Structures are given as structure tokens and as C-alpha cells.
Amino acid sequence: MISWLARALLLPLGLVCAYCFAAVVGAAIPSGPAKTAETAPSHQVRLVAGPIHYDFLLPLDDATRAQFQFLEASGLPVGHPDARWLVIGWGARGFYTATDYHDLTPTTLLNAAIGDRSVLRAEVLGPLNTLPDLRSFNFDEAEYAAFLAAIADSFDRPVTGPVQGLNLPGFTPGDRFYAAKGRFHLLRTCNTWVSRMIRASGRRFGLWTPLPYSVSLSHWLFAGPD
Numbered sequence: 001m002i003s004w005l006a007r008a009l010l011l012p013l014g015l016v017c018a019y020c021f022a023a024v025v026g027a028a029i030p031s032g033p034a035k036t037a038e039t040a041p042s043h044q045v046r047l048v049a050g051p052i053h054y055d056f057l058l059p060l061d062d063a064t065r066a067q068f069q070f071l072e073a074s075g076l077p078v079g080h081p082d083a084r085w086l087v088i089g090w091g092a093r094g095f096y097t098a099t100d101y102h103d104l105t106p107t108t109l110l111n112a113a114i115g116d117r118s119v120l121r122a123e124v125l126g127p128l129n130t131l132p133d134l135r136s137f138n139f140d141e142a143e144y145a146a147f148l149a150a151i152a153d154s155f156d157r158p159v160t161g162p163v164q165g166l167n168l169p170g171f172t173p174g175d176r177f178y179a180a181k182g183r184f185h186l187l188r189t190c191n192t193w194v195s196r197m198i199r200a201s202g203r204r205f206g207l208w209t210p211l212p213y214s215v216s217l218s219h220w221l222f223a224g225p226d
Contacts, residue, residue: 019186019210026208027217032199041138045147047215048087048134053190054215055089056151056197057134060124067148068122070155073162076176077124085125087175090154090193092116092184097168097177115185119166120154123175135219143201150200154193156181191215198223 046057058064060083068078068086077083089096094108094116139147156179157163165176182188187210195209195218206218 023209023211023214024217026210027206027214028221029207030204030222031195031207032204033202034204039140039142042141043139043144044136045139045144046131046134046136047194047219049212050089053089053091053212054194055087055121056194058086058088058148060084060086063144064148067152070152070157070163071122071176071178074165074176074178076122076165076174080124082126083124084127087123087125088120088151089190090118090120090180091190093119095184096121096190097166112184113186115183118180118182118184119168120178120180121170121175122178123170123172135216135223137198137201137203137223139201139203143203147197147201150197154180154182154197186210 043059043061043063045059048055048057060078064086065078065083068076071078078086092112095112096119098108155163163178165178168177170176184190187208189210191209191211191214194215195205195207198205204222206214206222209215209218
């Protein structure tokens, strides 16, 4: 009786440990071509760490404004003359949109584990007095264009009409949530989206990065200074 109870209690712990170990291995396996040609980097993208995932911090230069101009119709001021940065991230609808993690229900957590609709969160920021020392990627023109296109393609756009934000409360007065492509689950997390976007640029990154430390490890291994 005790033996079966101990096994029942140890099984979830073992699965969690196996998942965390696999997250390290997956982050260390390179995916994508190694950079061979030396081209001058022209765009720097930063990673903003949250409690459980990373967002991208994109400079609102001409290329970024042009790619995400379609968000203007939803009230996101990407074209505003004082706009300088675009924060953007992907995640599970139920989990990502929770304004307070204490309000998460068991159903929300279960859906995030086995499969939930996905959303993108975007926010425009003005000039920053100080820019923190964040992990970053330096892209050349072609890489940056492919990177932006991949992020833009993550939006689940309507067949007709403009993209509109979801009727969901944000984290700040100015952010918006949008319907996104793909479903979120334990094997396809917000952090694996980050690595997919980086690899879409043509850069090498970790094969599977489900956890924040997976992204950090892959960045250290494959995204050193240009």
C-alpha cells in the first residue's frame, strides 16, 4: 500500500524532472544554419524576461513600423512619432491573459498543459530613459526582415477586415491582446515561439526551448556577440 502510494507521489515529480532535463537538452541542440557570411548587423532586438517567459523588445524603426502597420486599426500606435519600442510575446489565452497568477484556476492550468488557444500581446513604448542590460540579437537586413515577417505571420488575421484586439483586459493601459495562430501546450510554449521566430530569421538557435532558462541557455550557446 505504502509502496504504491509512494510511486503515485513520485511519478509526477519524476515527470517534472524529466521535462526540465529535456528542456536543457533541447536548448543545447542546435537548429538552423550556422552563420557563414559576414554581414554587418543593422537591427538589435532585445529579450525582456518575465516570471515565466520572454517577450521581444523591437525597435520601432522604419522596417518594424511598416511590418506592423496593420495593428494601427486596433488602436496600437505603432506609427506615432513618439513611439520607440514594440513589446510583443505569444502565449496561452487563459494563462497569458490572467492579470494575477493567484486568479488562475485548475482548468486554466490544465488547458495550458494539454492545449489552449494562443494569443499575442503587443504594447508600444516611448523613449526609455535608460535601457537595461538585456539579452539581445543583432540581425542584418535580410535576417531582420524574415524575423519580422515570422512574427507578423503569427497573428490570426481575419479573411476580410482589419485586425482587432481581443476584448480582454491587458497588463497596462496601452497593451492589446490578439488572436494568434497555433495552440499552446507543454511541448509548444511561449518560449518555443521565441526560438521559432529567431530560427525563422535564418539564425541558429536551440531546437526546443520550452522554459525561460532554455532560452537563456540557447542564447548563451548560439547568439554570442556578432
